[in-house]
Amino acid sequence: MEQLRKPELNDNLAAYATSDSGGRLHDEPDQIFRTPFQRDRDRIIHSKAFRRLGYKTQVFVNSEGDNYRTRLTHSLEVSQIARSVAATLRLNGDLAETLALAHDLGHTPFGHAGQDRLHALMQDAGGFEHNRQSMRIVSVLEERYPFWEGLNLTRATLKGMMKHGEVYSCDTHLLDLCKERLSGFPAMEMLLVDCCDRIAYVHHDLEDGLDSGYLEFEDLKAHPYWSEAMRSCNDQYGEGFRALRRPLQIRTIIRHLLNVCITDLIVTSTQSLQKLQLLSVEAVRSLNPEQNPIGNSPAMASSIRSIYEYLHKKLYRHPDVIRMSRRGERMIELLFREFTSRPDMMPRHVQRRIDRDGLERVVSDYISGMTDRYAEKQFLYLTGG
Structure with a gap:
């Protein structure tokens, strides 16, 4: 039998890539078959908080349709892009994948509307913010180990999650x-995941918006970013593209846009890294924000901002989406009021944290951890619906 050996980090990592995990807050022996970052990734995937993302709103409430993106599918898409780009830039793909999978763990039910409402309700108790909540989930709220709270992720992963x-x-x-x-x-992998998150949600929200009918294909033709992609697809595929059903035309254009945008990210970042000649992680830490080498070209960044503004006006502020959001806000308002006035209605293992962390913070933990459907179930039960 071939001798087993401990896995090592990819030998192809650049000098500016993160290789040192920094250890864990609670000491643990190394695992024979996985690197520390691979273990972090696996702990996130096996967590309850990660599973719950499958029933949390990205743009459309989960009950609106089975094909729209959720927080879970979005996180998977970000991780795929991040890992692919990391390999090309010779960054730590395991760390990039881990950060991508964890980046939305702290989101509330009902999307950004839910977060904004919970933040307003928590104004006198430290507020609510999904990045901070993600840190709380992985270091306190997840219960999988007998001797400490949380997932005991590596210090490098925890710092990478601190946007x-x-x-x-x-x-x-x-x-x-x-x-x-x-x-x-910050670590290059953290910056990369932030870029990949933006690329993923802008393009995939376009696709879901068109599928839902809230965005109109003919209207998008007037947008330069979309119209240029249409011309490129026409040139590449000819009559075959024009003969496609509209949904397949949309998929083809989105796929083209993603390819162009990700290629631009790789090329621009590679050129910036070559100019900086970073020879160590210490050299990375000495950079200033204006020297950030990870990102799209100015022209592409402008296009992404432009399409985001289009989405904000046409999709995120669509009357039907606003109604969905307001419905979620009202549920969160009632649940917060009910559980703060009667904390004994929460599970006993949740109540145990009140003396240490404060009533409002524990109620916020409980509500933010709910899925869309569980929050609605609790709302209907408490209102007699």
Whole structure:
């Protein structure tokens, strides 16, 4: 039998890629068959919070249709893009994949409307923000180990999840990591995931908006980003493209746009990295924000902003989407009011954290962890619906 050996990080990693996990907050022995970042990825995939993303709103409430994206499918799509680009840029693909899979763990039910409403309700108790909540989930709320709270992810992963370098005041165990995160330029893998997140949701929200009928194909033809892609598809596929059913034309255009956008990200980032000649992770940490080498070209970044503005006007602010959002906001308002006035209605294992973390924070944890359908179920039960 061939001798088993401990897996190592990809030998092809660049000097500017993250290779040191930094260890864990609670010491654990290394695993024979997986690197620390692979273990982090697997812990996130096996978590309850990750599974619940399958029933949390991306743009459309889960009950609106089976083919629209959810927080879960979005996270998977971001991780695929991030891992592919990381391999080309010689970044740590395991870390990039891990950060992508974890980046939306802290989202509430009912999308950004749910987050905004919960933040307003929490104004006198530290507010609510989904990145901070993600940190709380992986370091406190997930219960899978007998001797510590959370998933005990590596320090490098935890810092990579800190998009703004902030946590809630009750999460004092993370304050030292916050200081480390803010003491220098962030890891390249974190910056990459942020770019891939933006690329994924802009293009996939376009697709879902068109499928739903809230966006109109003919109207999009007037947008330069879309019209140029249509011309390219016409040139490449000819009469075959024009003869396709409209849904397949949409898929073809979206696929083309993603390819162009991701290629631009790779080419632009490669050129920037070559100019900087970064020879170590320490050199990365000494960069200033204006030197950020990971990102799209100015022209492509402008196109992405333009299409986002189009989505904001035509899709995110569509009357039907606003009605869906308002319905979710009302549910969260009632649930927050009910559980803060009667915390004994929450599960006992949730109530146990009240003395340590505060009533409002624990209620916020409980509500934000709900799926769309569970929040609606609780709302209907409490209102007699």
